[in-house]
Amino acid sequence: MSVLFELKDFCVSYGPVEAVHHVDLAVREGEIVTVIGPNGAGKTTLLSAAMGLLPSRGALAWQDERLPRVTVEAMVARGVGLVPEKRELFGEMSVQDNLLLGGFARWRAGQRDQRARMDEVFGIFPRLKERRTQLAATLSGGERQMLAIGRALMASPRLLMLDEPSLGLAPLIVREVLQVVAGLRERGVAVLLVEQNARAALQIADRGYVLEMGSVALSGPAGELARDPRIVQTYLGLGGGSAATGTVERMKEPS
Incomplete structure (x- = not known):
């Protein structure tokens, strides 16, 4: 799959304070990519700047074309x-x-x-x-x-950016919403998913990035991240345990 959307050396600041530091990130055609991390890591800031809602530095490319200026109008025009x-x-x-x-x-x-x-x-x-x-x-x-x-x-849209779609929702509704998000892949819609529910996000994503204190700490295939001991301990609960497995199995059940 060809790269649809790419950030390189992407930085976002609030005045003199840099909130997102030199992020490299890519989303391919028809791919679901998730960005997970703790509160305050810069996930929403990253998404807002990538959409042109906040000023940024670095490069944003759409289908290998670097945009000279990231604006909401330019992003919407590209789908x-x-x-x-x-x-x-x-x-x-x-x-x-x-x-x-x-x-x-x-x-x-x-x-x-x-x-x-x-x-x-x-x-x-x-x-x-x-x-x-x-x-x-x-x-x-x-x-x-x-x-x-x-x-x-x-x-x-060709790329849909979702910021914390599970926030404040009951578990059954979270499952329903994320199953719809997973189904967008079959409709040819790429998804960049920012989500604090790391377990659910990694279950439906193809690849993931872990954002900590504004920087990418880890990245890779979602399945590998879900098994990484650092991710398991920090985001999925100590040792993974039956809770993680149970959630994965429930997400796999047919609706």
């Missing part, structure tokens, strides 16, 4: 979508209208496929179809996360 940690839905608008706004860039570009895209999203999240006329503010936490992902999919 990159972001689902932020706080979801940022329009609470006083219906589920359907939130989805239509997600496809506005395609509509503005002359692509009138919003209804077909919406039907596809409803196929992925049938619960949203049941609640299509309901105000977004009245949805449960899991339904809001589904809507946030669905809204991003309305733009037909």
Whole structure:
């Protein structure tokens, strides 16, 4: 698979304080890559800067083309979508209208496929179809996360960046949401997943990066990281144990 998205020597600062230090990261076509690490490691900062929401230094390349300036407009134009940690839905608008706004860039570009895209999203999240006329503010936490992902999919992204999609959700809903994320691979959508739930993230990812204090401490195939003693001890619980195995097996069960 060819490299779709790449960061090289990527740095992000808040004023004089550098929060992300010289990160090298790549996402290939149709690949799920996860970034895990403790709170305050710089995961959200990295994702926000890669989307152009924060100033950065270093190189960002899209299909081997280095972007001279990383902006939200440049990333969206290349087919990159972001689902932020706080979801940022329009609470006083219906589920359907939130989805239509997600496809506005395609509509503005002359692509009138919003209804077909919406039907596809409803196929992925049938619960949203049941609640299509309901105000977004009245949805449960899991339904809001589904809507946030669905809204991003309305733009037909080639790369979807997800910031902590499991945050604040019940375990059964986390499983449902992450199974959908895993299924995006089959739809040809690459995913850059920032996630504090390291066990669940490594279960669905192809490769992973461990970010600690703003720097990449470890990287490699997700399966190898999940077996690395340092990862097991720090992020998966001492010795791994039956809890880790049980979670993996539950994630593998058919829905």
